[in-house]
Amino acid sequence: MEVGQVRRQWVDYTKSLFLEGYLDGQFLQLQQLQDESNPDFVSEVVSLFFGDSEKLLNDLTLALDQPIVNFKTVDAHVHQLKGSSSSIGAQRVKNACVAFRNFCEEQNVEACLRCLQHVKQEYYLVKNKLETLFRLEQQIVAAGGAIPMMGLGF
């Protein structure tokens, strides 16, 4: 596939991620921070997010599996995940965390377990989407092209 085609695919894919709410404006901030001195900035930040999130999801699974659930601990983990997903623009994960925190406050184990499932779902969805996006970027770069710059104007 020639580089112009892949670039157009990248633009269309990126637009769809925003329109479907997987990503918000904060992701654009990350893209705008990427430059020649830091050409892998976005993928580096996102990799950190993947590592951090997977650990938090494990910790949450463990915390909610306890005979007596420590909601303070659960809330702390969700707060952290909410923060990091917000920082990279992973909107649907962030929103799932907001709902989760409400049920922590209510100390409702069943609801929290459902929320955890929902957060995991959203996390794996966005992870998949971002990995697809990075694969397209690698194809563009390998073909000698430049990754397009997205504005908010679309």
Added chain:
Amino acid sequence: MAISTPSSASSGSSMAALMENGDQLPHVLAVDDSVIDRKLIEKLLKNSSCKVTTAENGPRALEFLGLGDHDRHNSLEKGNVSKVNLIITDYCMPGMTGYDLLKKIKESSVMREVPVVIMSSENVPTRISKCLEEGAQMFMLKPLKQSDIKRLKCHLMNSGN
């Protein structure tokens, strides 16, 4: 989004230092327990021509500033004012919060002149006023954007002058 206090006389000398840096880039100490947020704030600040040191918690930040526990045994408070022109810290951190860190910095006769900015993902009015009352220069809502950093620099350049 950034919320700030009116200019404060006590931070005058460090503002002057920031302005008179001339060829030297302002040096910012950024404190946050999230590795993602540390990376983000570092890039935002570097893109605004700042030299950046990051710390993952309050105690490490205090150590860097020369205000650590083991430094207290010195009768002369060392603290290195020339080291840092601005401290920006997250509010919610395990152990020592950003507010606790702010208090320790303001308690130090050497470091109290350095402006401290608090960041938080939560917009809690009582939290904001508590920090501003304790001497924080500004309160900023996360996630931070490039425009927040520009506004921060503008505010620091214009106040305490």
